[in-house]
Amino acid sequence: MAMTELGRTYDSLADQAYHQLRDRLIMLDIPPGSPINEGRLAVELGIGRTPIRESLKKLELDHLVATYPRRGTFATQVDITDLADISELRAVLEPLAARRAARLARAEVRAELARKAEQIASMDATDPDMGSLMGYDIDVHRLIYRAAENPHIEETLVRLDNLATRIWCLVLDRLPSVADHIREHVGLLEAIVARDGDRAAKLAADHVTHFEAAIRAVL
Numbered sequence: 001m002a003m004t005e006l007g008r009t010y011d012s013l014a015d016q017a018y019h020q021l022r023d024r025l026i027m028l029d030i031p032p033g034s035p036i037n038e039g040r041l042a043v044e045l046g047i048g049r050t051p052i053r054e055s056l057k058k059l060e061l062d063h064l065v066a067t068y069p070r071r072g073t074f075a076t077q078v079d080i081t082d083l084a085d086i087s088e089l090r091a092v093l094e095p096l097a098a099r100r101a102a103r104l105a106r107a108e109v110r111a112e113l114a115r116k117a118e119q120i121a122s123m124d125a126t127d128p129d130m131g132s133l134m135g136y137d138i139d140v141h142r143l144i145y146r147a148a149e150n151p152h153i154e155e156t157l158v159r160l161d162n163l164a165t166r167i168w169c170l171v172l173d174r175l176p177s178v179a180d181h182i183r184e185h186v187g188l189l190e191a192i193v194a195r196d197g198d199r200a201a202k203l204a205a206d207h208v209t210h211f212e213a214a215i216r217a218v219l
Helices: 013-026 038-045 049-061 080-104 107-121 130-147 151-170 178-193 197-217
Strands: 065-068 072-075
Touching (some): 013 038, 013 049, 013 151, 049 065, 080 151, 080 197, 107 130, 107 178, 130 151, 130 178, 178 197
Antiparallel strands (some): 065 072
């Protein structure tokens, strides 16, 4: 389930490997529990084994891979029971990030948010490429976190959203409408662009609540 990134430029080969592997793990392109073969990944990504190894250390901090002595490195399992803990934190931090983004987003980021709202409003809900649809969701969250102008909030929320997305992917085929969930972002993005912090915070909180409820409904 491939997805595209937001025009990312990489600081190093290790950074490139980290982001590419991270998104494969998030979207379950690398299945939970599967072994991580450094040599194979180096060939696939066209990157040396040392940057791959460095990226895996960082991915372990993100709880996306786990390394075991004498066994190797594996993609972590997706634990549905983590949903409550993840949602509890997101319910506090997502509204905070949305409120800060409405107040602090720079002009170029605000324009990017507006373009993303237009793309989602006009997206084809019948598109069978689920990766493209979910790519919208990931793009929106990462844009808002960046717009909040607080690297600590951004880092924490990216990590939480990554784990939430893995849970989402695990039950994706049982959810009634991914497109409806993604369309909720249009109002949120428009509120941020309009500098309406109160509305943005409320819509962000509602989105977290709706996400958890949708997942629980199919468990």
